Each structure stands twice: as C-alpha cells, then as structure tokens.
Amino acid sequence: xxxxxxxxxxSLFLSFIVMPIAVMLVWVxxxxxAYPNLLPTSFNFSRLSMIISEYKAIQNSLLIGCISSMFSVxxxxxxxxxxxxxxxxxxxxxxxxxxxxxxLPQISGAIALHRAFLWLGLCDTLIGVVLAxxxxxxxxxxxxxxxxxxGIGMRNEEPARDLGAHGLTLFRTITLPLLAPAxxxxxxxxxxISLGQYLTTLFVGGGRFITLPLVLxxxxxxxxxxxxxxxxxxFVLCGILFCSLLGRSMRHQSINFNGNKNYR
Amino acid sequence: MKFLLFIPCTFxxxxxxxxxxxxxxxxxxxxxxxxxxxxxxxGEEFISSLFYTFHVALSSSIxxxxxxxxxxxxxxxxxxxxxxxxxxxxxxxxxxxxxxMFNLLSNSGILARIFGDLPxxxxxxxxxxxxxxxxxxxxPFVALLVIASLRRFDFQLFDASRSxxxxxxRASFDxxxxxxxxxxxxxxxxxxxxxMGAFEIPFLLGASSPxxxxxxxxxxxxxxxxxxxxxxxxxxxxLSIFSLILILPMLRNEENS
Numbered sequence: 133x134x135x136x137x138x139x140x141x142x143s144l145f146l147s148f149i150v151m152p153i154a155v156m157l158v159w160v161x162x163x164x165x166a167y168p169n170l171l172p173t174s175f176n177f178s179r180l181s182m183i184i185s186e187y188k189a190i191q192n193s194l195l196i197g198c199i200s201s202m203f204s205v206x207x208x209x210x211x212x213x214x215x216x217x218x219x220x221x222x223x224x225x226x227x228x229x230x231x232x233x234x235x236l237p238q239i240s241g242a243i244a245l246h247r248a249f250l251w252l253g254l255c256d257t258l259i260g261v262v263l264a265x266x267x268x269x270x271x272x273x274x275x276x277x278x279x280x281x282x283g284i285g286m287r288n289e290e291p292a293r294d295l296g297a298h299g300l301t302l303f304r305t306i307t308l309p310l311l312a313p314a315x316x317x318x319x320x321x322x323x324x325i326s327l328g329q330y331l332t333t334l335f336v337g338g339g340r341f342i343t344l345p346l347v348l349x350x351x352x353x354x355x356x357x358x359x360x361x362x363x364x365x366x367f368v369l370c371g372i373l374f375c376s377l378l379g380r381s382m383r384h385q386s387i388n389f390n391g392n393k394n395y396r
Numbered sequence: 397m398k399f400l401l402f403i404p405c406t407f408x409x410x411x412x413x414x415x416x417x418x419x420x421x422x423x424x425x426x427x428x429x430x431x432x433x434x435x436x437x438x439g440e441e442f443i444s445s446l447f448y449t450f451h452v453a454l455s456s457s458i459x460x461x462x463x464x465x466x467x468x469x470x471x472x473x474x475x476x477x478x479x480x481x482x483x484x485x486x487x488x489x490x491x492x493x494x495x496x497m498f499n500l501l502s503n504s505g506i507l508a509r510i511f512g513d514l515p516x517x518x519x520x521x522x523x524x525x526x527x528x529x530x531x532x533x534x535x536p537f538v539a540l541l542v543i544a545s546l547r548r549f550d551f552q553l554f555d556a557s558r559s560x561x562x563x564x565x566r567a568s569f570d571x572x573x574x575x576x577x578x579x580x581x582x583x584x585x586x587x588x589x590x591x592m593g594a595f596e597i598p599f600l601l602g603a604s605s606p607x608x609x610x611x612x613x614x615x616x617x618x619x620x621x622x623x624x625x626x627x628x629x630x631x632x633x634x635l636s637i638f639s640l641i642l643i644l645p646m647l648r649n650e651e652n653s
Contacts, residue, residue, distance in 0.1 A: 145467045152496035155506050170509055207404035235643050237593020239610040240632035248415025267408045328489030352495045352600050364492045371487040375480040
C-alpha cells in the first residue's frame with residue numbers, strides 16, 4: 133500500500149515535468165491544431181526544414197558555445213585547484229567574488245556586462261559575446277572543478293612530485309585523467325549555459341550575432357506555438373543529451389567525494 | 397610565475413564587477429552631476445511592481461521548495477534515471493519553460509482544451525502562468541539538493557531513534573528534516589532571489605501592468621531616453637542590493653558548516 137502511494141506520487145510529480153515537454157513535441161509536427169481539438173488535425177515534418185533554414189543561428193550557437201565553454205573551463209582550472217587545496221585566508225571572499233554572476237540578478241548582470249563591454253570596445257564582436265558567455269558560466273565551472281579537485285585529493289600527486297614530475301607533466305599524467313569526469317561535466321554545463329543565454333547575447337552582441345535563443349524569443353513573444361516548439365525542441369534535445377551523458381559521471385563523483393573527503 | 401594562470405579568471409570576473417560598478421555609478425550620475433534623483437524618479441509604478449515581483453518570486457519559491465522536498469524524499473534511493481530526469485528542467489533555458497507553460501496554460505492551451513473554461517492564467521494580474529513556470533524549473537532543483545543532502549546523512553541515527561521508540565514519521569521530522577533543512581533553505585533563497593531578478597519568464601508570461609521589476613528595468617534600458625537608462629540602472633542596483641542582503645549571510649553560514 134505504501135509502495136503504491138509512493139509510486140503514484142512519484143509518477144504525478146514526474147509527469148508534471150514530462151507532460152509539457154511531450155505536448156511541445158507534438159506541436160513540432162502539428163500543422164493544424166486549432167482550439168478546441170485535443171489532437172492536431174494535420175501533421176507533417178515541414179517544421180524540421182524551418183529549423184534547418186536557421187542554420188546560421190545554430191552555427192553561431194554551437195560555435196559560441198564550444199569556444200566559451202572551453203575558455204571558461206580553462207580559466208577555471210587553476211582557480212579551482214587553488215580554492216580546493218591552497219590554505220590561505222581569503223578563500224571565502226574569492227568564492228563570493230567568483231559567484232558574482234550568479235548572485236546578482238539576471239537583469240543587473242546583463243546590463244553590467246553591456247556597460248563593461250562597451251567600455252572595452254568589445255560590443256558587437258564575436259570575442260565579446262564569447263567572453264560574456266564565459267563570464268556567465270565561470271561560477272559553475274569553478275564550482276564543478278573545485279568539487280572535482282576535492283574529490284581526487286592531493287595524495288595522487290605527491291608520489292609523482294617526489295619522483296620529479298611537476299607543472300604540465302604532472303597535470304597531464306596524473307591530474308587530468310582523474311579530473312576528466314569533472315572537466316567533462318564542467319565543459320558540458322558551461323556549454324548548456326551558453327546555449328541558453330538570451331539577454332547577454334542580445335546586449336553584448338548588439339543583435340549582430342543571432343543565436344538560437346534570439347530566434348526563439350520573438351517567436352514565443354508572438355505566440356507562435358508551432359515554430360517556437362520546433363526551436364525549443366533543439367534545447368530540450370540538448371538538455372536530454374546532457375542529462376543522459378552526465379547523470380552517470382555525477383554519481384561517480386559523489387562516491388569519490390565521500391571516499392577521499394578527509395584526505396588533503 | 398604561477399599567478400599568470402589566474403589571469404584569465406581574474407580578468408573575466410573583474411570585467412563583470414567593474415561593469416556593475418559602472419552601472420552603480422551611472423545610476424547616481426557619478427560622472428556628471430552626482431545625484432540621487434534617478435532613484436527618486438522610479439515613482440509609483442515601482443511600488444506596485446515591487447509587490448508583483450515579490451508575489452511571483454515568493455509564491456513560486458515556496459511552492460517549488462515544498463514540492464521539491466516531497467519529491468526528494470520520495471526519490472531517494474531509487475534508480476538513477478529519475479535523477480537524470482530531474483536535471484532536465486534545470487538544464488532547459490527559462491524561455492523554453494515559458495513556452496512550455498504557454499502551451500499548457502493559455503486560453504487555447506492544452507489544459508483549456510481538456511477542461512473547458514479555466515481562469516486566465518497567462519498575462520494575468522496574479523501571474524499564475526509565470527509562477528507555475530518558475531515552479532516547473534525550481535522543484536527539480538530543490539529535489540536534487542534534498543537527495544544530495546540525504547546521501548550525506550547517516551541513517552544509523554534514524555535507526556537509533558526508531559529503536560528508542562520514535563515512530564517513522566516522528567523520526568523523519570525530528571532527525572532527517574533538520575539535516576536536510578540547510579540545503580533546503582539554501583535552495584529556497586537561491587530560487588527566491590533568482591525569481592526576484594529574472595526577466596525571461598515574467599516578460600513572456602506575465603502581465604504588462606503591473607510588470608515585474610526586471611521587466612521594467614529592461615524596457616527602460618532598451619528605450620531611447622537616457623534618463624530612463626539611468627532609472628533602469630537604479631532599479632538594477634536596488635535589486636542587486638536586495639539579492640546580496642539575502643544571499644551573503646547564507647553563504648557565510650554554508651562556509652562555516
């Protein structure tokens with residue numbers, strides 16, 4: 133009895149997650165679905181060609197996503213290591229400073245970035261948009277990598293250090309293989325964050341760089357359900373890809389964390 | 397030498413913080429004629445917007461937190477596929493969540509087709525659509541925090557209390573809930589503060605009057621009038637101070653644990 137109650141409650145909540153997505157996926161293929169019909173009256177695949185016709189936006193999104201996520205993770209690696217292992221007084225303050233893009237409200241952050249990039253002269257440039265996305269994903273990269281470093285601990289490096297390895301060699305042979313799941317998680321998450329940036333791309337890019345969110349946003353504003361569903365499903369598919377690839381590595385990470393937590 | 401490695405990260409964060417300092421400076425016209433007048437010009441719309449924003453943020457965060465706690469406890473120990481499913485709303489952008497709820501809740505949406513006459517839930521003055529969109533994005537986040545917190549919990553304490561005579565329910569309340577509460581409160585504050593400052597969902601699903609503070613700041617900033625730009629920056633500064641006041645104490649507590 134208790135088990136049935138538990139299962140039915142779980143299904144209720146999970147269907148709240150899944151049902152809107154399912155409805156949206158039907159909208160992708162529905163060409164005529166007027167109120168009050170419960171099912172569309174005509175289906176076809178024409179919307180898929182609509183998605184493909186916006187290949188420039190998809191290209192921009194992918195390009196900016198890849199570059200900004202890699203830059204974000206590369207910038208975050210040294211800092212994450214320092215936050216994980218270095219013992220110095222101001223780690224709390226540094227942590228808060230790095231978390232600033234997440235702590236400040238979304239609209240404040242977007243306007244702040246716009247002002248900063250105007251001053252830097254990087255508005256309306258690709259580099260500007262990439263850097264802006266990297267800034268927004270940096271707190272998450274640092275956090276994921278810091279947890280990763282804490283999880284692997286320093287004990288694997290010390291023997292190698294005693295034998296003479298240091299710097300890049302040490303990183304490449306010892307740290308990198310151990311940190312790989314965390315790095316993969318950080319890059320993927322930074323990519324997903326970059327993919328979903330709207331205000332940032334709009335302000336810093338000045339409308340010159342059309343990415344997927346900039347295509348989708350006006351469609352939603354105008355209530356274009358079908359076209360909106362088509363592009364939104366790209367995001368949902370990326371999300372599903374992310375979740376299925378990463379669920380596993382995050383689980384492994386929590387096991388590692390518990391195992392090595394007390395050793396520094 | 398090693399400091400060179402910290403330069404990219406320092407650069408990125410400094411750009412952001414200096415940008416915000418510029419926003420604060422512009423809001424008091426620091427480079428022209430320093431004055432607080434832009435703050436005073438925010439006007440009466442500010443009060444109704446503030447309440448509307450508060451209403452949307454508070455209702456959605458409380459509901460998301462409660463649902464998240466239930467789901468987290470229910471899903472603890474079950475198959476990994478459920479956790480992956482929980483990550484999906486977190487990873488999907490906010491405007492997609494807005495579209496999903498629009499499909500569901502608008503006057504010609506799916507729920508209206510199934511159940512006939514429903515009250516207006518989109519663009520309405522109670523912002524029900526926006527609140528539900530925030531809940532959809534928020535409760536999986538809280539559920540994941542609860543599950544992570546339960547993983548760190550030593551269930552022997554639970555068994556010990558049961559062996560001393562506590563009922564299952566009593567033991568849950570007195571032992572598990574306090575342990576989980578730290579993560580839950582963190583999650584709630586994060587959700588609340590985010591909703592206070594977020595723009596996408598209320599812009600797409602909320603009413604145009606009253607409008608949420610971030611939407612107000614956005615419209616002012618994207619207008620042509622320079623004065624309005626400064627007023628919007630004043631709104632941003634106020635929202636930021638509010639967020640920092642709520643989040644910083646929580647961060648200090650977290651570090652001390």
